Every structure is written in structure tokens, then in C-alpha cells.
Amino acid sequence: xxxxxxxxxxxxxxxxxxxxxxxxxxxxxxxxxxxxxxxxxxxxxxxxxxxxxxxxxxxxxxxxxxxxxxxxxxxxxxxxxxxxxxxxxxxxxxxxxxxxxxxxxxxxxxxxxxxxxxxxxxxxxxxxxxxxxxxxxxxxxxxxxxxxxxxxxxxxxxxxxxxxxxxxxxxxxxxxxxxxxxxxxxxxxxxxxxxxxxxxxxxxxxxxxxxxxxxxxxxxxxxxxxxxxxxxxxxxxxxxxxxxxxxxxxxxxxxxxxxxxxxxxxxxxxxxxxxxxxxxxxxxxxxxxxxxxxxxxxxx
Amino acid sequence: xxxxxxxxxxxxxxxxxxxxxxxxxxxxxxxxxxxxxxxxxxxxxxxxxxxxxxxxxxxxxxxxxxxxxxxxxxxxxxxxxxxxxxxxxxxxxxxxxxxxxxxxxxxxxxxxxxxxxxxxxxxxxxxxxxxxxxxxxxxxxxxxxxxxxxxxxxxxxxxxxxxxxxxxxxxxxxxxxxxxxxxxxxxxxxxxxxxxxxxxxxxxxxxxxxxxxxxxxxxxxxxxxxxxxxxxxxxxxxxxxxxxxxxxxxxxxxxxxxxxxxxxxxxxxxxxxxxxxxxxxxxxxxxxxxxxxxxxxxxxxxxxxxxxxxxxxxxxxxxxxxxxxxxxxxxxxxxxxxxxxxxxxxxxxxxxxxxxx
Numbered sequence: 166x167x168x169x170x171x172x173x174x175x176x177x178x179x180x181x182x183x184x185x186x187x188x189x190x191x192x193x194x195x196x197x198x199x200x201x202x203x204x205x206x207x208x209x210x211x212x213x214x215x216x217x218x219x220x221x222x223x224x225x226x227x228x229x230x231x232x233x234x235x236x237x238x239x240x241x242x243x244x245x246x247x248x249x250x251x252x253x254x255x256x257x258x259x260x261x262x263x264x265x266x267x268x269x270x271x272x273x274x275x276x277x278x279x280x281x282x283x284x285x286x287x288x289x290x291x292x293x294x295x296x297x298x299x300x301x302x303x304x305x306x307x308x309x310x311x312x313x314x315x316x317x318x319x320x321x322x323x324x325x326x327x328x329x330x331x332x333x334x335x336x337x338x339x340x341x342x343x344x345x346x347x348x349x350x351x352x353x354x355x356x357x358x359x360x361x362x363x364x365x366x367x368x369x370x371x372x373x374x375x376x377x378x379x380x381x382x383x384x385x386x387x388x389x390x391x392x393x394x395x396x397x398x399x400x401x402x403x404x405x406x407x408x409x410x411x412x413x414x415x416x417x418x419x420x421x422x423x424x425x426x427x428x429x430x431x432x433x434x435x436x437x438x439x440x441x442x443x444x445x446x447x448x449x450x451x452x453x454x455x456x457x458x459x460x461x462x463x464x465x
Numbered sequence: 466x467x468x469x470x471x472x473x474x475x476x477x478x479x480x481x482x483x484x485x486x487x488x489x490x491x492x493x494x495x496x497x498x499x500x501x502x503x504x505x506x507x508x509x510x511x512x513x514x515x516x517x518x519x520x521x522x523x524x525x526x527x528x529x530x531x532x533x534x535x536x537x538x539x540x541x542x543x544x545x546x547x548x549x550x551x552x553x554x555x556x557x558x559x560x561x562x563x564x565x566x567x568x569x570x571x572x573x574x575x576x577x578x579x580x581x582x583x584x585x586x587x588x589x590x591x592x593x594x595x596x597x598x599x600x601x602x603x604x605x606x607x608x609x610x611x612x613x614x615x616x617x618x619x620x621x622x623x624x625x626x627x628x629x630x631x632x633x634x635x636x637x638x639x640x641x642x643x644x645x646x647x648x649x650x651x652x653x654x655x656x657x658x659x660x661x662x663x664x665x666x667x668x669x670x671x672x673x674x675x676x677x678x679x680x681x682x683x684x685x686x687x688x689x690x691x692x693x694x695x696x697x698x699x700x701x702x703x704x705x706x707x708x709x710x711x712x713x714x715x716x717x718x719x720x721x722x723x724x725x726x727x728x729x730x731x732x733x734x735x736x737x738x739x740x741x742x743x744x745x746x747x748x749x750x751x752x753x754x755x756x757x758x759x760x761x762x763x764x765x766x767x768x769x770x771x772x773x774x775x776x777x778x779x780x781x782x783x784x785x786x787x788x789x790x791x792x793x794x795x796x797x798x799x800x801x802x803x804x805x806x807x808x809x810x811x812x813x814x815x816x817x818x819x820x821x822x
Contacts, residue, residue, distance in 0.1 A: 355551035355624075358518050363565030363612070364539030373564070377555035 207437075214238060214433035221429050237428070241435035247418035254435055257415030261395055261442075263326060264411055268333035269390045273383065276338055280345025281371055285357045295346065302339035310403055317404065324406030332404045333394050341386055348382040349375065384453050392443040412439045468530070469494040469652035470515065470620055475524035477510060477676075484510050485676040487524070495650045499663040502673035503699070508656045511673070512622050515654065516545050529619050539565070541620075544613025548625040550605040552597040552612075558584075559593040562611045576615075583614040586645070603634045610645070623655040627662065639665060660700055664688070672696050691812055694819035697742045703776055705742045706786050709816065712739035717808075719782035724759050728809035731822055738816025741808065745776065748788035748806045750796075757805030765800045779804065 171177070209226050215233040216224070243253040283295050313332060314323060322328035352375075360370045401411035410418075416439045420432050470492040477485040484507050492498050500508040513519040515526060517538040525534045533541045552561050559580055566576045584590045587607045597605055606626055613621055626642075627635045643666055646653055657663055663670050664684045671681045672695075680692040691697035697705050710719035713736050717724040724741060754760050761781060769776040775790045779802075788804060790796060815822050 353549045353551060355547040355549050356553070358513075358516075358538075359545065359547060359551035359609075359612070360553070360564075361518060362516060362538045362543065362545045363616075364537075364568045365564070369568060374553050374555075 210433045210437055214241075214430050214437060216430060218426065218428060218430060237430035238434040238438070241419070241431045241438060245419045245431050245435060246422050247415045248422060254412055254415050254419065254438055257410055257412035258438075260405070260409045260415075261401075261412040264329055264333070264401070264405065264409065265391055265394045267326070267330045268337070268394050269387060271330060272334040272337040272341060272390055273386050275334065276341030276386065277345050277376075277379065277383070278371070279338070279342040280347075280349050281375055282367075283342070283346045284349035285354070285370075286367065295342075298339050298342050300339075302343070306336055307399075310399070314403065323404065326405070326409050329400060329405040329409060332400050333390075333397070336400070337390055337393065341390070344386055344389070345379075345382065348379065352378065381453075384450070388446055388450050388453055392446055395442050467494045468492070469496065469528070470654065471527040472511075472515070473525040473527070475511070475514060475526065476522045477507075477514060477519065478522045483676060485514070485521075488676070488678060490671065490678065490681070492652055492654060494652055497646050497653045497655065497666055497668045499667035499670045500654065500656045500673060501660065501663040501670050501699075502658065504658060506673040507676035508658075508673050509624055510676075512545075512624050512654060512656045515541075515620075516543055516622055517541050539569075542618045543620045543622055544616050544618040545622040546606070546609045546613055546624065546626045548628050550597070550602075550609045550629070552605055552608055554597055557594050557596055558589060558600070558608050558611075561597070561608055562615050565612065565616050579615045579617070580611075583611040586614065586648070587611050602630050603638055606630065606638060607641075610642075614649075619652060621651050621653045623653065623657075625657055626655075628657070628659070635662075642666065660702070664700075672699060689810075689812075690821070691742070692821050694740060694742075694814050697812055697814070701744060703745050703787050703789070705744055705812075706748075706781075706788075708741045708743065708781060708784055708786070710739060710741065710782070712736055712813070712816075717741050717813075719784070722761060722782050724808050726808050726813065728758065728807070729811070729813060730809075731813070733822060735815070735822055739822070740814045740816055740819075742812040742814065743786075743806055743808075744811075745787045746789040747810050748786070748804055750777075750788065750790050750794060750802050750804050754803045754805030758807055758809070760803055760805035762801060763804055765796050765798050765802060767798060768796050 212228075212230055213221060213226065214237055215230040215235070217232070217234065220231060241253055242255055242258075244251055245253045247253075247257070279298070283291055313335075317323040317328050317331070322331065356374065357370065360374050365373065395411075396413065397411065398413045398417070401409075402414050402417075405411060405414070416435050419435050468491055470490070472488060472490040475485055475488045475490075476483070488511065490498075490511075500511060502508045510519065514521050515528075517533065517536060521534070525532060527533065528541050528543065531542075538545075553564065556564065562580050562583060563576045566579060580593070581590075584593060587610060589604070589607055589611060592600065592604060592608075597608070600608065606629075609626070623642075627638055630638060639662055642655075646666075655662075655666060664687075667684055669681060669683050670687050672679045672687065674695055680687060680696045682690075682692075687696065688700055691700065691705075694707070698707070708717070708719060708724070710717040710724070712718075712726075715726050715734075717726060717739060726741075749757060763779045763781060763786070765777050765779055767778040769778075770792065772792065774792050775794065775796060776787055777790055777796050778785065778787050780786060786804075796802070813822050814820060
């Protein structure tokens with residue numbers, strides 16, 4: 166850059182003038198195109214959901230709806246058929262809410278205590294415990310489906326709400342414990358020592374000192390768990406039972422139920438509705454979400 | 466003076482690594498002991514053992530006559546101040562200081578009275594409602610001291626409390642700690658790697674290396690009569706000159722010179738390889754050198770003006786020698802000067818074992 170020759174009479178002074186360079190334009194153009202590319206499916210889905218079936222059959226998928234209508238959204242929500250029943254997605258939505266609202270706090274509280282104990286209260290074999298927990302993160306969960314069905318049905322929890330909550334708690338445990346352990350490990354150990362000299366015990370240190378400091382990482386954990394549990398399909402299908410089928414399973418049923426023509430508009434509306442919760446979570450908490458991914462990745 | 470802290474045959478091993486090796490230490494009541502040593506010498510580990518924050522492998526710890534070897538930190542009658550302050554970030558200064566008392570379930574009026582007293586001593590009254598992030602480093606460390614103060618303990622443990630502060634603040638707070646000790650007269654055990662802190666604060670200094678106390682003595686003895694080469698080289702800046710030679714017939718023979726050691730008080734006379742240690746400030750130059758038992762002509766190599774004085778580098782019998790001269794004495798590299806010192810003020814070490822002889 167030093168080879169730029171200045172016009173006579175101009176002495177460099179103060180902030181360097183900023184120029185729009187070709188590199189900059191290129192970067193923004195690329196980012197814009199990439200953003201559009203990833204937005205296309207969503208846009209097409211939303212547009213299609215507002216079109217009538219005849220318009221879909223006749224037209225181009227990128228064309229704007231000629232007579233936009235929300236009828237299919239209403240139908241998807243309240244009267245689309247999921248197998249034999251025709252109550253739409255609404256029951257599934259409330260089932261998903263129930264499952265998420267119960268599983269998220271339970272799994273996070275347990276993981277938080279795990280992480281706290283593993284980073285500060287080193288006991289004989291605590292490293293091994295942690296290694297086993299971590300190993301759990303790499304076991305394909307399909308392998309465990311049958312044993313868990315067997316176990317849960319023995320205690321009478323198979324196909325119940327507590328059953329699915331337990332399953333989500335178990336499968337969230339490795340990654341959440343890792344998240345919290347790494348967070349607590351990043352805190353100065355002297356803080357823990359000071360609290361011990363002050364006479365605080367396991368729970369007192371946890372509630373008075375550690376918990377107030379864990380708000381950021383807890384937000385991250387909530388985001389991870391809400392999106393993870395909401396998007397889950399297989400556990401809901403297998404363990405939740407007929408009464409508690411989550412939204413994702415209901416969505417699948419709507420899309421698969423084919424009596425006569427496939428009603429794309431309804432399917433699209435139902436899909437967007439199901440994806441809305443994680444989508445909103447991402448939009449609202451983008452910064453925290455990225456931080457969570459980074460927190461899980463660095464430091465072992 | 467009765468004993469406040471007594472450590473008997475304390476060992477700590479991590480697997481096969483020995484951090485502390487059968488260590489014995491007795492600290493008198495009201496005494497200010499400094500544990501000094503390079504990083505990794507086990508001084509902080511020893512402090513953590515005394516506090517009960519580390520499980521020891523062998524030995525016993527007594528505090529105020531009570532065997533506390535298996536006691537929880539809170540039951541040992543100690544207060545501890547950490548290098549990183551370790552203040553609870555979500556609590557105000559007041560809550561930070563009172564946390565230990567609240568955990569113990571002390572009645573509120575008593576808690577308030579103690580916090581008030583500590584805040585007065587440490588001049589923290591106006592900061593009581595602030596959070597730690599709103600405090601400067603020096604204030605934070607004062608709060609950390611206050612947290613130990615309110616607990617009304619017999620023994621204060623300091624783990625490098627000033628190492629995170631800048632130079633000026635460190636000097637100020639050092640004086641404050643000294644003042645605090647004069648006022649409270651508690652037993653204090655203070656870990657540092659800073660020899661100035663050790664020399665200025667301590668009643669006695671314990672110099673540690675590889676988990677073993679090398680010398681335990683008052684600062685004057687440590688400085689003037691170091692027990693081995695490690696202690697001699699560790700204390701003092703610029704460090705002590707070591708002149709290697711051959712000890713025969715009460716004189717140290719080096720390349721081209723013989724240093725008479727007639728007025729040196731030998732513990733046990735010997736012949737053979739020896740090292741003479743001479744403090745840079747004990748070497749004089751010019752007219753004063755003529756009065757010294759040992760004099761030699763030498764050439765100045767490098768001069769470092771420090772303001773208050775000047776450090777000059779020269780050679781003696783082919784070995785490097787530094788000396789401290791008055792800032793008014795003009796010294797330039799290449800200059801030939803007469804230097805001299807009194808070998809009797811130095812320290813002689815066995816050339817093989819490094820022990821003082």
C-alpha cells in the first residue's frame with residue numbers, strides 16, 4: 166500500500182481516508198449471495214403456503230402468489246389430518262411445548278451440578294466419570310433405543326411424558342455437562358478456595374457463588390436444549406406415546422397422509438409452523454448461540 | 466513466644482512426584498513468616514496445605530496448639546488472601562466480606578459490627594455497596610484482606626497477594642500490610658516470589674527450593690550469611706558475585722590473584738574447590754579500595770546507571786564481577802580502576818556441595 170503516490174501538496178495526516186476497494190465489494194457480494202441462497206427454501210415455502218393448489222400446479226415456484234391466502238395456515242394448525250385424527254398441528258405444538266418445558270430445566274439443572282462437581286470437587290475417579298460421559302456423546306443413539314424401550318417399559322414409563330423427559334435428559338447430558346464443566350473450569354479456582362475458607366459447603370458454594378455467575382452459559386444451554394428437543398423426531402416418535410406426539414411427528418403424519426392429492430400449501434404451512442420455534446430462537450439469540458458453539462469447542 | 470503454626474514432617478506427593486518432602490516449620494505467635502522461592506518450589510502448595518485446601522500425603526499440622534490435619538479449612542482458624550483476589554463477582558463489597566460470617570449463621574448485628582470495623586481499618590467504608598468490577602486492583606485486594614479480617618482468625622495466609630498489582634500500588638499495599646500486622650499482631654504466613662516483599666515484611670524468611678526449606682532465618686541473616694549457593698544467588702539484586710577458586714592455606718587462589726580469607730569466620734576450615742560470594746555493594750572503587758584487604762586493578766566493561774547508584778561490570782581473574790558504585794563516581798567502559806573488598810564480609814561455599822563453610 167505504501168507505493169501509492171499522493172498528489173502534490175497532500176501531506177498524510179490524521180486518519181487514513183477509507184476507500185471502497187474491489188476486495189470489499191467482492192466480500193459483500195459473496196455474503197449477500199450466500200445469504201440469499203440459504204433464504205431461498207424459506208421464501209419458497211412461505212410463498213407456496215399462500216398459493217392455491219391450482220396456482221401451484223400451473224405456475225413457477227418462484228412466482229409470487231396471485232391471491233395470497235392464509236387459509237392453509239389455519240388448516241395446517243387446526244384441521245389437517247394426521248393419520249385418522251384431523252385436528253391439525255395444534256395438539257402436537259402443545260405436546261412439544263410440554264416436552265420442552267419439562268426436559269430443558271431438568272436436563273440443565275442436572276448438567277450444571279455435574280459440571281460443577283466435576284470441575285471443583287475432584288473425587289477419586291472423577292476424570293473417568295467425565296471420560297465416560299464424553300464417550301456417551303459419541304455413541305450413536307439408535308443403538309440405545311431398544312435397551313431404553315425395554316428399561317422404560319419395565320418401570321412403566323414407556324410411552325409417557327415422564328418417559329420422554331427422561332430420555333431427553335439422558336441424551337442431553339454429555340454435551341451439556343461438557344458445556345458446564347468447561348465453563349466452571351474457566352473460572353478461577355481461587356474463587357472456590359476462598360468460598361471454602363469462608364466455610365461454604367458443596368451446595369452453598371453452588372447456589373451463592375457459582376449459580377449467579379453461570380447466567381450466560383445457562384442461556385447458551387437453554388438455547389441448545391430448546392432447539393435440540395424441539396427438532397427431535399425419533400425420540401418423540403418412539404418414546405412419547407400416542408398422547409404426547411411432538412409437533413415434528415405430527416408434521417410427518419400430515420405430510421405423509423395422502424388422501425387424494427398432496428396438498429403442498431398445507432404441507433408448507435405446517436413445516437414453517439413447526440420450524441418457527443427454533444427459527445425464532447436463532448434470530449433472537451444469535452450471539453449467544455455462536456458463543457455456545459465456541460464454548461463447547463474450546464478447552465477440554 | 467508460643468507457637469502459632471507448627472508443621473511436622475509434612476509431605477505431599479502427586480503420584481510419584483514429590484512436591485513437599487518431610488517439611489518442618491514452626492511459626493511463633495504474631496510472627497510474620499515469608500515463604501520465598503522461585504515458581505514451582507512448593508511455597509503456594511505449602512500454604513494450601515496449611516489452609517486445608519489440599520490433602521496432604523503425610524505429616525501433621527497444628528494451629529494454635531490444635532491438631533488440624535484433618536479439619537476443614539473453615540475450622541482451622543485461618544483467613545486467606547489470594548493473588549487473583551477471588552472476590553465473589555455478584556456480591557457487593559459488604560456481602561463479600563460478610564459471606565463467611567453469614568455462612569456460619571452469625572447474628573446480623575454482630576456481622577454488621579465486624580464488617581464496619583474491618584472497613585474502617587482498611588478504609589473501605591465508602592465502597593461497601595460497590596461490586597468488585599467497580600473497584601481498582603488495590604481496592605479489590607483490600608476487600609480480600611477485609612474478608613479474612615472479619616473472620617477474626619489467628620492466622621492470616623497470603624498467597625502472592627500483590628503480584629497482580631502494578632509497581633507503585635504494590636509498594637503502597639506492602640506498607641499497608643506491614644502496618645496491619647503491627648496493629649493486629651496476628652500470625653501471618655506470606656507467599657511471594659518477590660525478594661523485596663520478603664525482605665521488607667518478614668520477621669523470618671523461609672527460602673524454598675524443590676519442596677525443601679533451604680534456609681529459615683531473619684532477613685539480615687539470609688542476606689549476609691546465606692546458607693548455600695542457591696540462597697546466596699536468589700537473594701539480592703544484582704545478584705551476589707561468585708568467584709570460583711581453589712582454597713588452600715586460608716586463601717582463595719584464582720587466575721592471577723590470591724584472595725586472603727584470614728578474617729573470614731569459617732565454620733570448618735577446609736582445602737579444595739570453593740566459591741567466594743561477594744555482594745556487589747561490598748565492592749568499592751577508587752580511594753576507598755586502597756583501605757580494603759583485597760585490591761585489584763581491573764577494567765570496566767559495561768556501566769548501568771540506575772539513578773541512585775551505578776552498576777558496573779568488570780572481570781576478576783577471568784570471572785565476571787559486578788559492583789555497585791555511587792552515582793557520582795564517573796565510570797566509563799574501558800577505564801582502568803582500582804577495586805577492593807573485604808573478603809571477611811563475604812560468604813565462602815564448598816565448591817562441590819554448595820554449602821556455606
